[in-house]
Amino acid sequence: AGCARDDPRSLTVFAAASLTSAFEQLAHRFEQTHAGVHVDLHTAGTPRLVLQIQEGAQADVFASADEAQMQRIVAAGMARGQPIAFAYNSMTLITPRDRAAIQSLRDLQSPRARVLLCAPSVPAGRYARAVLAKAGIDVRSVSDEPNVRAVIAKVRLGLVDAAIVYRSDARGDTKLRCLPIDAADNVRTTYPVVTLRDARSPELAERFVRFVLGETGRQVLAENGFDLP
Amino acid sequence: MTLAADFTARRGALDLQIALAVGNGETLALLGPNGAGKTSCLRVLAGLDAIERGQVRIDDDVVDDGEHFVPPEERGIGVVFQEHRLFPHLRVRDNVAFGLRSRGIKARIARAAAATWLDRLEMTRFADARPDELSGGQAQRVALARTLATRPRLLLLDEPLAAADATARQLLRRTLQTQLRTFPGGCVVVAHDIDDALALADRVAVIENGCIVQCGTLDELSNKPASRYVADLVGLNRFRGTCRDHVLTTDDGARIVVGSVHDGPVVATLHPRAVALFPERPAGSPRNVFEANVVTVERALDCYRVQLAGELPVVAEVTESAVRDLHLDRGVSVWVAIKATEFRVAPM
Amino acid sequence: MTLAADFTARRGALDLQIALAVGNGETLALLGPNGAGKTSCLRVLAGLDAIERGQVRIDDDVVDDGEHFVPPEERGIGVVFQEHRLFPHLRVRDNVAFGLRSRGIKARIARAAAATWLDRLEMTRFADARPDELSGGQAQRVALARTLATRPRLLLLDEPLAAADATARQLLRRTLQTQLRTFPGGCVVVAHDIDDALALADRVAVIENGCIVQCGTLDELSNKPASRYVADLVGLNRFRGTCRDHVLTTDDGARIVVGSVHDGPVVATLHPRAVALFPERPAGSPRNVFEANVVTVERALDCYRVQLAGELPVVAEVTESAVRDLHLDRGVSVWVAIKATEFRVAPM
Amino acid sequence: MNRAHSRLPNWLLAPALIAAVLFLLPLLALLTEAPWRDLLPLLTSNETLQALALSVRCSLIAALLCLLLGLPLATWLAHGNGLLHTSVRVLVTLPMVLPPIVGGLALLKAFGGNGLLGGALVDWFGLDIPFTTSAVVLATTYVAMPFFVLTVEGGLRTFDRRYTEAAATLGAGPWRSFCTVTLPLVQPTLRAGLLLAWARALGEFGATITFAGSFAGRTRTLPIAVHHALDTNPPAAVALSLVLLLVSALVLFLLRHRWFPSR
Amino acid sequence: MNRAHSRLPNWLLAPALIAAVLFLLPLLALLTEAPWRDLLPLLTSNETLQALALSVRCSLIAALLCLLLGLPLATWLAHGNGLLHTSVRVLVTLPMVLPPIVGGLALLKAFGGNGLLGGALVDWFGLDIPFTTSAVVLATTYVAMPFFVLTVEGGLRTFDRRYTEAAATLGAGPWRSFCTVTLPLVQPTLRAGLLLAWARALGEFGATITFAGSFAGRTRTLPIAVHHALDTNPPAAVALSLVLLLVSALVLFLLRHRWFPSR
């Protein structure tokens, strides 16, 4: 497995961290339906993936959690064609399971509420702040976390009272309580996917992109809590 | 009594079995062949190793009886090691002050005392030097100063003069003598050289193979050396055997005519000067005459010592002219003559 | 000529200025007070320190001339250090085999040679021991074996007998003598003891303060010791001063009547046996009579050495009965008498 | 003067050079990326200086804690190799083999408000550690101390007992002998250990951000600031990284003569 | 027999205990979190074993590289304290003070397809390092080697030259003397350094994921798997972390007598 790049039947997919579960399943399904094809999946924070691609990482497909980051790839001329949105996500308010003090966004304004957000530099942090701005709420995060996972871990441990994260990430965690955010206040985040310029096998990459956009893709993504275009 | 020790201990393959006592103000010299256990014995007395059975007492304190064990720093002893063991990170002055500082004495006072001791041992010039800038003899002198400065009640010295040159040796001996005179404590000093031992010590204890074979004054040792090693030490030839009718049959089977009337197992000693050498078989009175080969010829200050192998292995002391005239050299064959009356025979 | 050295070098505060030569098969003993520079000199010869000016030649190779410098491993020398420096991680056998292995000799052969050398130095029993399991004297013996095993063309020994006991000393001397007889190379041996020096060496060089003050046979040294230290070394009293009309005025201002006709600057030597001591001022022939205080009394094997401080500081050798009768002890005051003819006077 | 012995085996230089290049190339790569023109304002901005101050302070305190707590532990470890000793040694390697983020999580679970000890700390002492500067110190200490402990243990194991024996015969008890003889003589290893621990603490990121979060002026150390910058403005991140390098260069140059004396 | 000197200053035990507790608590916290019931299937799953094998292999190779490249570098460093030496020492501390992710980035910029040397490597040798197992080795080596180099430098600086002098007079050239005298005598520090480097390599995450990515079976080492699990199945992450601890425990127990001999 050491030299996937020499094998035209293998495909390297870079996907945002929040897509990990969904893309693992997708990759698996793709391998099942395309005999002899092996999908190498690498997930990390979107900004990290962008850096790696810019530094010459040999990847075929890039699925981003953020349009702005995707734009940097396009601007660098590293994309093959235009990115296509394949999923949407939105934000949700979460609190520890056993803490009832917070019931809605408004309660975050209480001076005793400890709120945790991702750093503004990561998309999740940017979106969370956009939600708060829309709702006209001024709260300060206890800390600027580097990613959604770190935020969720701390909420699970009860270190803070509330946090705003991707809906897909909070789904199904028994230690968390998810409080929906009004559509008016919420933001919709877009997940674009693209085939990369230096793809070893552009047509196989294309096929994977179509697979994600297709029926199986939609089904899996929906199962993982994403909204679909 | 400053020290009373009677113990057994193990060190590697060596079984130590030591009984010795040192009175107040007394110095005991410990002599013995390499590997006999001299250093091991000092280590036990110092509390660096523990005993197996027996007892070690310093003044009135039992410092080790196989169960209760007093660590070295509470024994009030002072040790000069065979290798100097100066602390490499401290200047000479601070090395010497170390013991006093350990006893809680203020830095200023300890350094002043250190300066005094360095002065006594003529090392003031090196007070600010680091140990690795000292020559071998200088380091040993500093080690001595370091130990003496603590005024221990029992001094344990492991060959303190080994690296000292001829004049330094006198200085050190003098310093030690003064020290031992002014302090009430006792001293055990390991020496290789009977001269060093005699210069410092009142009594000599000889260790061989982990056991003390003889302990006494020089005269006692010379009169009746308990072993071949002791005899060599005091410069004598020594033979063990059985005597009957003025004839001593040594354990190796040689027969010597002696002027003694003892019968039974005896030890005979013979001064090397009493051994005469001849190029041909001599006629005349000597009753013991035999041929022998020269093993070594060594020059001493005012004579030559000739080691001979023959019916009876002996050492002879001869003059320079004898060496020349007899062409004494390794392998040369000569005739040996010893008068019967020269042997000192003592029953065993 | 095995070694020809004439160089200056620095070590700390010491300026070394050495010129010496050792012929094939010759042994030169280096004596001198502690810190005189003996070890430093050996280090330069070995290539552990570099010279400043001059030249060191071994056989026909210039090994150091202040510019071109041959490292120790290419000089074909062998060194026994003052502290043994056995490799702590190697067994005794492998320590001894180390030099041969370094010369590219196969392990099996090197170990066999090591076994031979251990046997010669009577250390076979310890072949498998680790250096820290050896006694001081045993370690020094192994160090000697280790060096001799490489059969160097120039042997440099720094007090090889310091830790050896009386019998081991004979063994080591004998081994060294054999070694030096069978190899064509030369040897420089540092000793503190004139006896050791004489037993091993043909000539003696005395270093003081970094410089060689005298070099010669024992007789040459005794006849005209170049310094107080040399005189002490050979056991003599030595005085420098100016002679005029049978009266020598020493540099310290004492006046001695001597039986010599030299005038001008001279050196006078005096054997300690020629110094007579009396409880009261003696009448009679001796021309030099003065009062003095006893500084130390030291027992030697067959006499006592008494150090005296007075108009003329001298050392006397006296018998045991004299010590008893005169109550000789530190601080006791006695009368000293020396016959004028006992002084040996040599012009400077 | 000691010409003979400062000689290195010559061809040791080849692998040494390879190793040096391995370290040099990434640095050069970073340097080419650095925003040289905007460097000064970036580096003297308030946030940078704040992060720098916090980093330096926390890493120094962590190094100090390593010394105070780690030295006794290392000493104890050096005195045995029984089951207990080996178990503790395993315990000490834990923060090294654990990914720092997991280490931070473990710290949260131990010292966080609902953690093993955390609840007690809050209830009894009102100590709520996470998200405070103390948390930064604790996290960096936790991650850095193993390097100190294992290095110093190695040093103590080679220590020559003959000197402590000599100290004892001169009247020095175990404590005095430890302070005045053992410690000064193992200084070079202590220094190496401190240097390792301090450098590791200075660069610590994963455990810190997990346990202490990232709050400007309170818990946002330089590595965390670098991390933030990396997502939005990579050249700024490179510039900030260079500050870390500068700090370590400064320290090493200042210590040069005292800590790495020429021999 | 040496009763007098195995004595530790007694009250050293107090801080040692505190330090031990500092390491113990987080471990306990992790243990309470571990999914004990599902542990066995989890730990024997294919992915876990694959990650474990990769981690062990890469960390061992990294440790070996540290020895091969780092030892010469440490030896060279120990022989001087001039400007060049200090600069190289700064260079060596770089991977320690740099957040590992930045370290990974620097590696990408140096050895990546668009990097300083990376382009040349690809063009001339067809070597495309990033995102391969080689990249894992390179990244962990880069991060772990400083610990080895600085530890060993410390050890070499305390080395007693008298032994190399003796070796030279016995005819051993610099190389032989280095191998047969210096190395065996600094062994304890070598061991400590190797242990540090190996443990650091085993736990390496940040630089690896940046430079090598997280491809199952190829670059997904155990720490990366842990990280991955944190996104998908947090209790599994704890379980995987424990595997790392077990590996290090196993190694330390096996080495106990040879590497930490009782004195």
Ligand SMILES: Nc1ncnc2c1ncn2[C@@H]1O[C@H](COP(=O)(O)OP(=O)(O)OP(=O)(O)O)[C@@H](O)[C@H]1O
């Ligand atoms: N640490 C040790 N382990 C094992 N055996 C040892 C150890 N130290 C000494 N020995 C052995 O014990 C014996 C006595 O050693 P010790 O040092 O007491 O001799 P010594 O009388 O001082 O000799 P020397 O005159 O050579 O100094 C020697 O045979 C030595 O090999």
Ligand SMILES: Nc1ncnc2c1ncn2[C@@H]1O[C@H](COP(=O)(O)OP(=O)(O)OP(=O)(O)O)[C@@H](O)[C@H]1O
């Ligand atoms: N590394 C050093 N640095 C500075 N000075 C030194 C160093 N080594 C020795 N010296 C000084 O050089 C002088 C000569 O030392 P050396 O070791 O040669 O003496 P030595 O003749 O061998 O004496 P000893 O008989 O005591 O062994 C001494 O005064 C010593 O203090």
Ligand SMILES: [Mg+2]
């Ligand atoms: Mg001894």
Ligand SMILES: [Mg+2]
């Ligand atoms: Mg010397």
